[in-house]
Amino acid sequence: MTWIAFKPVKLTIVAPDGFTVEQEATTNNIGEFTVDIGTHKKGNYTIYAHYLGVEEMLQPSEATVIILAVEELTETKLEMTAPETVVPVGTNVVVSAKLTVEFPPV
Amino acid sequence: MGFWDWLKRLLDWLSGPFRPRFRKTKLRLSPVVRSGPTGSEIVVLGQLMEAEKLTAIANAEVAVKVTDPKGAIDQYFAMTDNVGMFSIKVGLFVEGNYTVHVEYMGDGDRYLACEASTMLVCKPVLVPTTLVLTPSATEARVGDTVTITATLSS
Secondary structure, three states: OOEOOOOEEEEEEEOOOOOEEEEEEEOOOOOEEEEEEEOOOOEEEEEEEEEOOEOOOEOOEEEEEEEEEEOOOOOEEEEEEOOOOOOOOOOOOOOEEEEEEOOOOO | OOHHHHHHHHHHHHHOOOOOOOEOEEEEEEEOOOEEEOOOEEEEEEEEEEOOOOOEOOOOEEEEEEEOOOOOEEEEEEEOOOOOEEEEEEEOOOOEEEEEEEEEOOOOOOEOOEEEEEEEEEEOOOEOOEEEEEEOOOEEEOOOEEEEEEEEEO
């Protein structure tokens, strides 16, 4: 395998609402580049990359990756308490439960 | 009317209805593709027909000459089938233009000669490439940033 250095790659980023951004990146000396994708809406972000190749030398290639952005979940808490944890057989025990949610500070 | 006039009229009469009528011919060359990578083979379909009525000329011999980019020549004969078709296989081994020339010599009684040429291009073999996208995560919370690393190799 040989890295293909300093070559342009076309990127198409499609947001969950269909909004599309096209940009171009260039590979570094070891054939790599990185791109940051900011997620602002929940759903699938599709990133499509396409290398055009070099006429009469290198074939084109392409790749696709999908990232799922999900809503931030708020933590909940469920607590149970019993007045006694050891009782004789035949005793009724009332168990209390409490479900709470803690919103992060604004 | 003298003897020579009489002889001339006789010859004119004889050469009228009985004169051989040569028909024009036509060669059509149709490469399946016009270019290919080094090491591949291209088939050229040929058809021999009468030029006016476009009827096939069957079982006729045609001379094939293939010239490669370096000028090397390969010559041989091919026969048309019962619908006037023949095929030529050209192996592409040298980058550049190949010329395929076909000649029909005609038939002494019926058909005139004709010829046709076509050009094929031998291209270098393309190296396949691979593009891989590796995301830092495939699932993220809304508002997070995902970094994608791409790698291009051959």
